[in-house]
Amino acid sequence: MSTAAALVGLVLAVFGARMLVTGNAPGVIARSFRTPRQAGGYHLLFGMAVLIFVVGATQLTEVAAMIATLLAVALVAIAVVYFRPGSRTRDHSE
Template sequence: MSTAAALIGLVLTVFGARILVTGHAPALIARSFRTPREAGLYHLLFGVALLIFVLGTTQLTDVAAITATVIAVGLVAVAVVYFRPGSRSRSHHVD
């Protein structure tokens, strides 16, 4: 389980970083976010949070694992609050 979760976290991190570097997101992703930057940060934060959580729970002592978990939850909270898909109204001009 932890290996699969770490792999998913790594894929999300690389995917988010690629969007941020290139400035382009796949069409399906781009439609869900206002900007490619928001899409990239959303996926990057989720990926890093998952990596921190998995590494913390599998490799660290109890106190460090709890700290890693709190940091991971904080990163997910930032992603959901600031970069959530469809979280802000999109401006559409109706003529």
């Protein structure tokens, strides 16, 4: 379980970093975020949060694991608030 979760976190982090470096996001993701920068930041922070959580839960002492968990939750909160998904244009005329 922890290896699979770490792999998911690593893939998300690399995917987000690639979007940040290249400035391009795949079509479905580009439509879900306002800019490729926001898409990259969102995925990078979520990936890092998963990695930090997994390492904290499996490799660290109890106190360090709690700190790692709080850091992971903070990264997710930043990702959701600052880089939240939202279409480029929203038409609420209906």
